[in-house]
Amino acid sequence: MTTVPFSLTRVGLIAAVTLREAVRQKLVAGLALIACGFVLGVRALRDFNFGAPELKFIADFGDGVIAGFGAVLTIVLLAQLFFGELESRTALTLLAKPVWRSEFLLGKFCGVVAVVVVFCVLLTATLSVVLWQRESALRVEGFATLPAGVGFDPGALWVAAWLHIVRLTVLAAGMMLVACIAQTQLYAIIVGFSGFVVCHLQHVAQGVYSRAGSSAMAWVATLIGWMFPDFHLFTLEAGGAWTFEGVARLTVYGAGYAALALGLAVWVFRHREI
């Protein structure tokens, strides 16, 4: 049997088809619209704001919307697209042709990541407009020079967006691994969300285990710490301090975990009966 070499062109073609499929899905449009609505409507919630300065509150809320809805979008979309291919048997047709299983997986992954990038950029742009508009209004209302740390920093907002993209890319890769192992879409979604929560609360678990003082628990904590990326590290408060070195390190950290999860996903998928 002759084998064809691995082709990035085929990966690109599968990614393009995946992107087109995703854009047609009501889920993507619905989530993007709801998230945009939240970001645009955040000013209605300012009456509930006591502690933080108004612009910081808006930036924080927008950040939460991007993180929360982005995670839902990544997990559900990837599961739908992956299991959709398997259930409709199009994966069988595709893999009967000279297409590597790894090309199929990478194509799906790249398509989902493209959707995630568009989602994050769209929402960050909307949030920037809302913040800029509100800052201008505050200046007109008499706060000609806003106190230090109160005005919004567009650079930090876009760095936060980049970190969201990296984190969601890691999540998509992890979700791909889960989907390759799982037999049903529902199971994959549930495990995906559980993994997302574990990644977010990892630093809490580390603290609890280290306080327990048991060496067995410390080993469990270390193992969990290695297996799951710490999503808490990717949290940059909009307007918060950041450095190029810190962002670069986090990008390498995220890319490493994404590559690891994808590599394992390819290995599992190659052993899977379709």
Added chain:
Amino acid sequence: MRRWPLGSRFGCFAIVKSRWRLFATVVAGLALGGAILTGLVVPQQTNREESGARLRESPGAGALFGWLGGFRALAADLLWLRMYAGWERRDLPGTQTLIRAVVAVDPRPAYFWINGARILAYDQPVWRIEAEGGFEAVPTERRRVIEVEQARLALRLLEEARGLRASTAAMWTEQANIELNKLGDIAAAAASFRRAWEQPAGPYYAARIYGELLRRLDRHREAYEWLCSLYPKLPPDDEAADAPLVLARIRELERMLAVPPAAAFRSGR
């Protein structure tokens, strides 16, 4: 029903074994790769330390904080509203719990820490005294015990705040006021007012009160030297700095300390 022989490629044990092998490989792969990545890309220690400090205070809230992410500002605001509902009903344990929950969810705004401390130090002693029969029924000693207990709770909250976020002049001022008005500890209050003045954008009145408290502690020479060193730093055209008042106090202290005219402070203005 067709049965597969034990040990064959399709036997149930073979399937279970292959599942275990798959999971073991995935776990081992993730752990090994993750160990290398974590070692290579050292995570930001500050985040870990901050969450560690928060955890020591409240593991449950730490979990909540981690999960909330960007929504924590809104969540803290909603909890603060809820706390006010309890405050109106004078629900002592409920209010205390919610103050702690608010600062655990979002420790960044000084507003929550300062107002939480005020509720603990000024409002709750009144509630407790009224619950025990009112100001006329409760003996002075008992009232004092309650006020000191509540003031200590408030001071502990402010101390925690400084452990979790950058301290501000407002926090030190609040601490000084509680020490002065509720504990009657003038020396501690003086030290806190001085710390308030030393913070970025520390208020001028904190420096003036520090000098005044030194006088009340009969440390007149120290008060005189402090005000003399303070005066040149005060902008003459800033009402808040109130340089003339500081100069008047310097003159008062000179009379009290019998400073000879030749050695008297020269304002140079």
